[in-house]
Amino acid sequence: MTDRTPAPVELSDLLGRRLSGGVKVADLLVLAEGPAWEVRAIVTRDNVYEAHWEHGELALGTVVMPTGLTSLKHDVLDRQVVDTDDRRVVRVGDVALLPVAGRLEAVALEVGLRPVFRRVGLHVIARRHREDLLELDDVTITESCVVAHASHARVAKIETHHLARLIRRLPHRMKHDVLAQLPEERSREVRAHMLHRPHRPHLRRFRVPRA
């Protein structure tokens, strides 16, 4: 019954939590695909275990050797979110998780002030701020940042030369990550534009038109 009406949990609540056997949760590994990322493994100080959700608590399974999984603590939490739509940069404050049928799934990234205040223990102030969530369908985890890409239709509305300029302004590692997230043809166009029109640093102000 618990699984049918699950209460959401936050990643920051689970990190450091002591599980049966006395081990502490150091990290959670997810399969970062689709609109909900299944938590596949629990990282402790000494081992990596299969993850289960039992009786409203995380539970350790057998020791596993995970491959192709994403670390929520290292690759997602507190990472910058680069938005190719209007380039506002925010930061992942927390990850919202939901227990579903005996397993735990990450369902959204929480940004804004609310998770920051909550994580430093200022719950009263945190509750005064609205919950600001990014759906996982809208983001891609890269090595250097979290890319929140607008839908292809919205990206398509930004003219190529504007998008090229926008991407030029990003730090060089993020630039490659963001380019890699664009549709192939679009990415080629933008790259070509970036090559043909060398950037003139800070000679003019530039605003990306809103889609």
Added chain:
Amino acid sequence: MRKRVAIFLAILGPGLIAGLSDDDPAGITTYAVMGADHGYALLWVLVVATGMLVLYHLLGVRIGVATGQGMIGLVRERYGVRIGGAILVCLLVANLGTLAAEYAGIAAALGMVGIPRELSVPAAAIIITLLVIRSSFHLVERVLLALGALLASYILAGLLAHPDYGATLHGLMVPGTSGNTGALITAVAVVGTTIAPWGLSFIQSYAVDKRIKAEQLKAENVDIVSGAVLTGAIGLFVVVACAATLHATGTSIENAADAAIALEPLAGNLAGTLFGVGLLAAGTLAAAVVPLSTGYSVSEAVGMEARIDDSFREAPLFYGTFVVMTALAALIVALPFIPLLPILFLSQVLNAILLVPILIALARVGGDGRVMGSLKVGRLQKWLLWAGAIGLGITSAVLIATLLLDLIP
């Protein structure tokens, strides 16, 4: 060639502004006291401090370019929101004290021409705030660079004091002490005033704000080295001006305004006036940079990164921090019943405490290939960074011990 010059001029800014703002009223006071009390003997300390400034400013910009993040944002990403928050709280208090010192410098400079602090401090606070809030990035940068250029008045003041050039060269090249008491503390204070957490945080965030690219780093390095060398040169001329006049006559001073007044009969009215102009420019430049640095830090810590080009509506936290910090610092200085000295004391201690973990974090990030990619620092620079962190750790410990010992009656 013309294209290269144009690119360099477009890049110019972070190194010069961050460097020259280190020559703030507290810095000028330290240099003036150093010259008055120890003559030319401790000039080599300026060479060491300038070297460290170059090293850490190069690193700050490099990290900013590689990661696209300011210092506090990076601390949060690597060490979590609690450590990031704790450092932020310390920075807020330390920066408030530093900013109050900048406004005290402005008040002292304008006090020399008879403007009372009750008038000069609020007026300066309002003008600086309006400039930053209402102007574009480029206008703010140009005004800050122009203020930095005014610091050249110290070079003129130094020349007018007819320093002993042989003793100057010897003092710069041969490490030694004056034999006077307090030489060690003065040396430590000079290094402490040159490398400050707010300056390190500012240059990294400002480089990110300016969108400096990896391919522009070479030109930016010239800006950084020029800024640091100019910072050291201005310190040098302040020291020699006071060494040639005040030290030669055995005159002691308490602050930079004292130095300006004491210089007039010894080096002429113009030297005194130039000293006062320099103090006003130094105070104004730093009074704009310190709250900007704080605004960047707060925005990064809570994950709402902002830019100077943003409007107040787009970046309320960034500008709100700027306004609140400026208003509080101006109040502290303008209202006579608020005790300035304990705030300055706390600020110095916090700056010294914060410096060590920040330098260690920067050295670790700079040498981490996963974060820096191809911009990872080389082995020699890595060793220098760690040596600098250890050296500054020792000077910070000495500074804290000295400040605390002063409390014992």
